[in-house]
Amino acid sequence: MMMIIINVLIVLLLRCQPQSALPQFDQQPEAPVELDVLSCPLSCVCQYAAFNELPIARWVNYMTSAEEGPDDTDFPLTTHIKLATCLLQEASETLALLSALPIDLQALVLLHTGSPDNQLTVNTSSLRFLNQLNTLEIRGTGATTLIIDEPLELLQHANFEQIRLQASERLQRPKHSKLPSDDYEYKPPSDVAGNEATPKYQLQFEADATVEIMSYEQHVERLKQTRMPSFWGWNLLEVLRIHNCQLNELHWQMFDGLPQLHHLNLERNGIEEVQPFAFSGAPHLKSLSLAHNAVSRLYYLGLAGLLELETLNLADNHLERLSELSFPPLPRLQRADLRQNPIKYILPATFWVMNDTLELQLGSELAALKLHSWNSYGQFDSLHKLRKLSLANVTTPSLEQGVFKGLQALEQLTLRGRIGSVQFDAFAGMEQLRELDMSHCGIAELSMDALLGVKRLELLNLAHNNLTHVPNGLLDDQQQLVVVQLQGNQLRTLPTSFFQQPRLRVVRLDQNPWQCNCDMSNWLPRLTNVVRGPSVERCVRDINGKPILCRHVVSYKMDKNLVPRCANFNGRSVYYVLRRQLHCGAPLILTPSRSGNTRGLPHWLKLELQQHRQQQQQQQKVGSSNKKQSLKRQRKGHLSQRNRLDYIFRQKHQQRNEEFSQETEDKQMSNEI
Numbered sequence: 001m002m003m004i005i006i007n008v009l010i011v012l013l014l015r016c017q018p019q020s021a022l023p024q025f026d027q028q029p030e031a032p033v034e035l036d037v038l039s040c041p042l043s044c045v046c047q048y049a050a051f052n053e054l055p056i057a058r059w060v061n062y063m064t065s066a067e068e069g070p071d072d073t074d075f076p077l078t079t080h081i082k083l084a085t086c087l088l089q090e091a092s093e094t095l096a097l098l099s100a101l102p103i104d105l106q107a108l109v110l111l112h113t114g115s116p117d118n119q120l121t122v123n124t125s126s127l128r129f130l131n132q133l134n135t136l137e138i139r140g141t142g143a144t145t146l147i148i149d150e151p152l153e154l155l156q157h158a159n160f161e162q163i164r165l166q167a168s169e170r171l172q173r174p175k176h177s178k179l180p181s182d183d184y185e186y187k188p189p190s191d192v193a194g195n196e197a198t199p200k201y202q203l204q205f206e207a208d209a210t211v212e213i214m215s216y217e218q219h220v221e222r223l224k225q226t227r228m229p230s231f232w233g234w235n236l237l238e239v240l241r242i243h244n245c246q247l248n249e250l251h252w253q254m255f256d257g258l259p260q261l262h263h264l265n266l267e268r269n270g271i272e273e274v275q276p277f278a279f280s281g282a283p284h285l286k287s288l289s290l291a292h293n294a295v296s297r298l299y300y301l302g303l304a305g306l307l308e309l310e311t312l313n314l315a316d317n318h319l320e321r322l323s324e325l326s327f328p329p330l331p332r333l334q335r336a337d338l339r340q341n342p343i344k345y346i347l348p349a350t351f352w353v354m355n356d357t358l359e360l361q362l363g364s365e366l367a368a369l370k371l372h373s374w375n376s377y378g379q380f381d382s383l384h385k386l387r388k389l390s391l392a393n394v395t396t397p398s399l400e401q402g403v404f405k406g407l408q409a410l411e412q413l414t415l416r417g418r419i420g421s422v423q424f425d426a427f428a429g430m431e432q433l434r435e436l437d438m439s440h441c442g443i444a445e446l447s448m449d450a451l452l453g454v455k456r457l458e459l460l461n462l463a464h465n466n467l468t469h470v471p472n473g474l475l476d477d478q479q480q481l482v483v484v485q486l487q488g489n490q491l492r493t494l495p496t497s498f499f500q501q502p503r504l505r506v507v508r509l510d511q512n513p514w515q516c517n518c519d520m521s522n523w524l525p526r527l528t529n530v531v532r533g534p535s536v537e538r539c540v541r542d543i544n545g546k547p548i549l550c551r552h553v554v555s556y557k558m559d560k561n562l563v564p565r566c567a568n569f570n571g572r573s574v575y576y577v578l579r580r581q582l583h584c585g586a587p588l589i590l591t592p593s594r595s596g597n598t599r600g601l602p603h604w605l606k607l608e609l610q611q612h613r614q615q616q617q618q619q620q621k622v623g624s625s626n627k628k629q630s631l632k633r634q635r636k637g638h639l640s641q642r643n644r645l646d647y648i649f650r651q652k653h654q655q656r657n658e659e660f661s662q663e664t665e666d667k668q669m670s671n672e673i
Ligand SMILES: *[C@@H]1O[C@H](CO)[C@@H](O)[C@H](O)[C@H]1NC(C)=O
Pocket: 095, 121, 122, 123, 126, 147, 149, 168, 169, 170
């Protein structure tokens, strides 16, 4: 009976404890086999199960999943381990409870319940008899203390939540002959240049304990030092999570001597400063999270020595600016998450030390991020390998050429914020760019050459901006384009060349005030009324049905709610209006003169062609608008350098005209809903 109550309590606790940073898992693992009921203390539940099915696997896997690759198989599914989950209630019973645990236990979860004034202390020495223990989790309520009085040499994974960590005065601390600062040589670029803004930082040996007369302040400081937790001697520790434990001061000796530590998570501890060399005693760290703290200044020595770091999470701190003094060399860094920091500026050369990084995320609702094209260096210079960049709350009247200079390997760019206009060549040099997402940016104006130099674009998302027109020729070079999203803008018309990308699957045009006319006859419901669905796995299988080769294929779904609607016909569907009200149904020969196909032509030639078309239009419509004339005036500068292209144009025009009427007929066939 007692057993069942505890069982239920534990399950409830495991589910209900605040787990802020951890993803929720949909499936609860099936209740594992209970074992050794006799040798399991009364307030514990003992289980024997595959590691990945146990609740503790959740945080271990969560932290180690940052690491990719096949060496991520510490615990294959088949490895069964022995776990005890115990409720700690009365301080007086704790010792008896712990000593009754089966000696061959491999994982232990201690849950302390009760009111905050129900103080409870556990010593690490009382766990040392568990000589196969490799995973330990202790969760408290803030009134729980773990005293580190002896190292747990065999432990591989440790998770501490809402407990206080303290060292015992008895704890043996190492006597160092060498300090991490002794042979640290790196100096940031500004120092190399000669202005010694940053004196070389030297760590000090602690004053000897034999000092006899101490001021009160010295005494307090001394006490703090001796209470400071230290994991020295936890030689096998690979994963360490200290979550919400008020560990707000980091000192280099805390994580000193942890050669196996690969994953360290120090989220929600109120850390304000990262002390110099704080982690250099764990030189093989691959992932480090300091997210959800209060770090307001990052100085390169703080992360010094992390030459193998692959993932750095500094999200949700108080960082306001980044410069070349922020980071030491992080030659293996793959992913950096700096979101939710009030960063306003990124000074040039900030990321010089991250020349191997693949993913970078920045920006927050706390501050607008200003992007500049600094005179000679861009703020993203040296991120030569970066594939994914995501910037939130970018605020700039105009996205200029050169802002993204140096990002030549970028494949995915996501921008959010307030961006008035996008100038020509803004993404120049991004030849690998496949996904460009600038939705919700308030963009009102796009240069027709905004995408010049970008040739592999598959997804262009301009949804929910303030666009009133799409410039002619914007997508001319984009022959790989699959998805274009323009919903939620102020668009009235589209260039007639719009649907000519051969691989197009989705063109979202809904939520725009379309002015419908027969120029829209080339619009296709099978493109506009479609969304991209989840990707599905397709496999080539052998005779027995076993998959040999699998790949993920994107699926597309029709959705007639997405139909674009005519503002000038009471919001009726574009296709209905074209067919029933405008009677545009007959095969239509589009006049390519208005759009033409200028793919592959140089910028100046496009301008010239456009000029030519405008003249044609002006001849057609008497009394052209002032706007066009001012446009014309603007372009005069470019045009004055060119000479007589009219002839070339006329030839191209003729040739295209023939191709065009052919294509249009083909398309007309599928234009019915
Ligand atoms: C923990 O160790 C200290 C000595 O460092 C001892 O005084 C205390 O009684 C121990 N507490 C428990 C709960 O074992």
